[in-house]
Amino acid sequence: MLTSHYQVTGYVYAGPQSAFRHTEQILDHPTLIAIEAGSFEFAIGPTAGQAALGDLVFCPAEVSFKRSALSDITFHHVHFQKVKQDKSDCPFPIGKISIQDVIRLSSTYNYLRNLHLLTNDPSARLSIIKQYLLPDLLLLTELELLQHMKQHKTNDLLMQQAYSYLQLHACLDFSMSQMAANLGISRSQFTRRFQAAYGVGPAAYVTTLRLEEAKRLLLETDDTLESIAFQCGYESGSYLCRVFTSKIGLNPSSFRQKYRI
Known part of the structure; x- marks a missing residue:
């Protein structure tokens, strides 16, 4: 599963803001933008689209990630790295994954926003965020991919x-x-x-x-x-x-x- 292959190395909660600080980046690590409010356009290599609440947008390392806000946006920006000892086949997703379980997704967002109200210990907050809340986004992604695989009818x-x-x-x-x-x-x-x-x-x-x-x-x-x-x-x-x-x-x-x- 994605949660076993990738670990969180960085996290930023941003917004509301009218634009992204960087409209294009090529990063040396996989990244995720989880949009909580507003919407934006994106292009990741040849993959392009629009994302809004309920959408997670994934970009692998060393790939051009362009984005442009269509309205005021609030989002969670997560950086990952592949587990070093893991050499198995689990490619990082590319593009938009729409999460159907918006209740659980919204609950995870709520905990991320309000964790500072539950504990004053910065190290405890960081541990909970990296070990539980952000991996939950990967788990929801994994479940969506499995559901898509079950329903998808390929012409290949x-x-x-x-x-x-x-x-x-x-x-x-x-x-x-x-x-x-x-x-x-x-x-x-x-x-x-x-x-x-x-x-x-x-x-x-x-x-x-x-x-x-x-x-x-x-x-x-x-x-x-x-x-x-x-x-x-x-x-x-x-x-x-x-x-x-x-x-x-x-x-x-x-x-x-x-x-x-």
């Missing part, structure tokens, strides 16, 4: 074939490079086309499917972690434990104990 017949194959075989031991070769394209082409079709990379999608199966087995069976790892396509229980803990936020044993009925 080759990616439809790949999507169906992954759903059926995600828990088997297979090579993503070999799968790309079987499709007649390179690994990088496969990743780009799958991302364009479904809003998530194929490796990240496989991880999601495997962890959902792992959660099911943890809750519905008494199988050992080693057995569950094997059934989900992982080489060992210790490796599954590392992935599970990183993505879910609990280790498998704690997850089983907490959620099993």
Whole structure:
């Protein structure tokens, strides 16, 4: 998930103001503008559009980010960096993501605005903002991308074939490079086309499917972690434990104990 791959390094709450301080930037880190009031136009590379309340606008590192206010604007500006030890496939989103759960989004904005009323400790405020409130924006984004992937109908017949194959075989031991070769394209082409079709990379999608199966087995069976790892396509229980803990936020044993009925 995005929350496991990117961490917050900077945050600014701005507005209301009539314009952006910088109308164009190329930053060396991924960034997000979460608009709370007003609206603005943006262009991120070839991607362009308008954003208003409920919209999160993402720009990867080293990409031109142009923006122009259409009215007085209030927004949250967040800087990220990729987790250094993470080398897996989870590209930073590009452009606008519209959040449907505006109640939760508004609640997160409210806490960000008013956290100073709850605690006078600057370090405590910063910790809550970086560890919980801003990652919640990434979580809402992840949920929107998953919903989009579920509903999206792509015209890319080759990616439809790949999507169906992954759903059926995600828990088997297979090579993503070999799968790309079987499709007649390179690994990088496969990743780009799958991302364009479904809003998530194929490796990240496989991880999601495997962890959902792992959660099911943890809750519905008494199988050992080693057995569950094997059934989900992982080489060992210790490796599954590392992935599970990183993505879910609990280790498998704690997850089983907490959620099993």
